Amino acid sequence: MNNKPILAHMKNHFNRQPISLHVPGHHYNTIGRLDKLDYCYDVTEIEGMDDYHHPETIIKDSEYQLSRHESYISKFLVGGTTSGIVSSILGIFNHRQLAGYPIAVMRNAHKSIINAIQVASVNAYILPTKVSNITHEYSSIDLLKIDETILKNIHVAVLTYPNYYGETYNIEEIINFFRERNIITIIDEAHGAHFDITPQFPESSLQFGADVVIQSYHKTLPAFTMSSVIHIKEDNKYKDAILRMLSILQSSSPSYLLMLGLEHAQYFYKTYEDKVFFYQRAQLIEKLKEKNLDVSVVDDPLKLVISSENDTGFQLSKRLCEHGIYTELSNEKFVLLVLPLWHNGDRYPFDDLLKRVDSIQLPHSEFVSSNGDLLLKNTEHGFIDIEYAHQDTIWRSLRHCEGYRAAEPIVPYPPGIPYVLQGEVITDVIITSLMQYIEDGGKIHGVYNHAIRVYE
Structure with missing residues (x-):
């Protein structure tokens, strides 16, 4: 066993010369020069x-x-x-x-x-x-x-x-x-x-x-x-x-x-001045589109949502990782990029990023993706009742939890937003969605060895 497993893994990670399109905002100390501290x-x-x-x-x-x-x-x-x-x-x-x-x-x-x-x-x-x-x-x-x-x-x-x-x-x-x-x-x-x-x-x-x-x-x-x-x-x-x-x-x-x-x-x-940021952002968007990736622009210019017709978000994220590009999160449909606040004098390897994106090989159109539906969202109002917290709980296989109430939040991570709140009833739709999400490669807090904790 390595006596310093975290350090060893960090060294291996940085030996790959990784490029960050994820938080934190200093992006491997290439933005803002935190090394001056x-x-x-x-x-x-x-x-x-x-x-x-x-x-x-x-x-x-x-x-x-x-x-x-x-x-x-x-x-x-x-x-x-x-x-x-x-x-x-x-x-x-x-x-x-x-x-x-x-x-x-x-x-x-x-x-x-x-x-x-x-x-x-x-x-x-x-x-x-x-x-x-x-x-x-x-x-x-x-x-x-x-x-x-x-x-x-x-x-x-x-x-x-x-x-x-x-x-x-x-x-x-x-x-x-x-x-x-x-x-x-x-x-x-x-x-x-x-x-x-x-x-x-x-x-x-x-x-x-x-x-x-x-x-x-x-x-x-x-x-x-x-x-x-x-x-x-x-x-x-x-x-x-x-x-x-x-x-x-x-x-x-x-x-x-x-x-x-x-x-x-x-x-x-x-x-901060944003001239460099918007110039390089436009270049990156153009390069992503050249690779036949769909790019969705949201209200915050710092975020980009990208997807591929023939890949799930999980699969696309892995392709990017193979080229040393690490992203914020992925799901069944897309990948979220968090851009750096590029500026004059930053040390971000932007030219290398464009070259790596250009070298990505995406599957041909005849490739059949396992791309499933996104986790179905509940938009109605509801309640978290603390009285449930005093009831006894048991562990049950996710497959056999229909009708039970969740004893703790079930949280895809990232982003850390509960899909099922504590006390909410587990439905067949929820079970199917969670199992598909896990099968596709998603990570969920509150699910352990395909089981969750529910109230008796």
């Missing part, structure tokens, strides 16, 4: 430094520069966007006045939101969610199908914007809809840390008065993994409770390197 800067709260949990000097000044809108305070997150989401939900529901009230979430809520709901022991109203015509993934809320009677008991709504695939919606309309009903909005803007970076990119929900916005800087900006930022509206009555929960849930010894990376990414954000 020396490892010796990994210090702690020694004399002359500052304390993350009680910032008074350099950390306080650096966090002040994170602000993107005068109405918000902003803070480093060294536990990723997950820590910001969980702290926001627990901080708010820690108040006695909200005891017993449910929370509203979208169907494409990341598993961190679902986990926070379980820890907070609150019921959840699952908002009716529309499906995109491009990606066939959850995209926006269907306001016409919302049950207004249920909303009368809702005080907090958690919204996902954009979705994992870079698709946006009229977030201003949605925020105003909830504000008119005195409902606080928490925005999981994990994939929109670069929004507003130039006028060519979508607008952030910060422009429309959301109460809390959490962004994964590491996903699209040159910051280290686990590095995120939370923006809290100054007049949010739960501001102090959220900040207190952040201090409880995050490490008592936050990494200075992570904070330096966030400071570095913020400077990159403020000084």
